[in-house]
Amino acid sequence: MKALLLVDESQDKIAIREIEKPSPKKGEVLVQVKAAALNHRDQWCRIGMYPNIQYDTVLGSDGAGVVAEIGVGVDGSWLNKEVIINPNIHWGDDEAAQSAAYHILGMPTNGTFAEYVVVHADRLSEKPAHLNFSEAAALPLGGLTAFRATFTKGHVSKGNKVLVSGIGGGVAQFAFQFALVVGAEVCVTSGSPEKLDQMIDRGATGGFNYKEEAWSKNALKTTGGFDVIIDSAGGSSMNDYLRLIKSGGRLVHYGSTTGAPKNLDMFRLFWSQASIHGSTMGSDKEFGEMVKFVSENNIKPILSSVRDFDQIIAAFDEMHAGNQMGKLVVTF
Template sequence: MKALLITDQQEPLLISEIDKPKLGPNQVLVRLKAVALNRRDQWIRQGMYPNIQFGSVLGSDGAGIVERVGSEVSDSLIDHEVIINPNVNWGKNEMAQSSDYSVLGMPENGTFAEYIVVHENRLADKPEHLSWNEAAALPLGGLTAFRAIFHHGHLKPGDNVLISGVGGGVAQFAFLFSLAIGANVYVTSGADEKVAKCIASGAKGGFNYKEESWFKAAQKASGGFDVVIDSAGGNQINDFIKIMKPAGRIVFYGATNGTPQKLDMFRMFWNQITLQGSTMGNDHEFEEMVAFVKRHEVHPVIDSVRPFHDIISAFDDMKAGKQFGKLVVTF
């Protein structure tokens, strides 16, 4: 079968022919219909991810059809349309992942292949209202956003929420989920056209974070924020602190801009503000996220779709950072 491997060559990505994976007793073989990229995949390509293991099949997002099942799995699963939970060994503590936690797509072989073998408990039924491309886009970004918004952010209908860097996959899901429950959604981006797209889709307002005083405009437009969902960190954390309502929650799931040079702790403690880190989410939250998407008929935002033989160009697009929504690849 065809698969995308991470290698130690000058171009670290290599489409290769490898053996179809063998089934264990509690596993299923899924023929993938579509897969989607995450920022994690590009970081691995660039050597900016810990413990890179060459020869691994990349990819955390995918949707497909169960083709075969192991000896301990019911035959009734055959031909089911499924999406794959990319969690590996979250552990028993739902509040935080275990020490041996990882994400599908290195070290365990991931979804960027024609077939994948996973434990039967990694499957969820594909929501009927989603196309294959939309279903493939859902797992990692949807779960990360769901945990940030609801587990840590405690977002409620009518709350003011700011989604930063709204062009990325997780931020797009945070945007969609917040709209779905009736929150007042505002966004930031470094591209005016992305802000405009979100306003056209239901955002109350948007701001270009490249403008020096963007946070003053955000404060004036919103009256302050109950929740901020952020992926970048860095010095802009202090801008968020300035525009939070009392007892507001800043939830960040990444730190691409690094650590703030200083942190306005005085304003934080006086206004009872929480700064909370977050990761992808536990297995129970994955089930809740899929149910939420079904109930609200959420449709993921797709930037582009291309065939598997052209998958490396999708990585190039992600590196350029101009996409709006998920980059999807089909078989």
């Protein structure tokens, strides 16, 4: 079968190879992958900026497909079902945080950038009926991360003023959509005026270009501040967020793409009674809640492009350039 492997000998560090089709063991299923979506973690693996790198691993955390085979002990009703895959492996019993054994499908465990993938049967959820395979493939990792950040950590509810940063990313777009559905007033940031315009058209109350020096002053003047800020950048923007957060507000961070802040305005932090919450991925319970929420509210992922699997390296390059607006999906 065709698969995309992380390799050490290629300049690209990734290559499409023919490998042996896997077989499900006890408690496992073989999923014929119909579509898979890229995440930034895939690119971080490619450039060596991810822990426990193992070459000759099939990358990919997001996938949707059809159950082609089942192993011993698996409920026969799964056979031939259209499914999405929960990329969590060994979250554990603690809803507050993942276990020490936790990892994500696609590194070091073989992932979804292949014609077939073996996963444990308890990683399956039925594909939401309103989504096609390409849309469904874009949901698991980004949707789960956004669900935990928005609701478990951010406690976003009707009437809240919410700021979502870096709206070009898939998690940010899910957080935006989720917050809108529950009746929040949502603003966004981006370095691209075109992306801001697109999100205004999709229901954003306001959009702010973080490349403009006075963006946070303009945002404060326009909105009066935010109850919740959902961010993946960190870095120097932290003090902007502390100026924008309302008293008792919540800053939720699910990434740190621009690193640590050089100086953190601790006075603003304690005086505002604000709280900072770290968040990553989500529990299996939250995954089920997220899928139900998406189905009940007819939410569709924003897709930037859908292309044949043979063009996946070009999709990686597009993601690295950062010009996409929505998820990058490949199909088999």
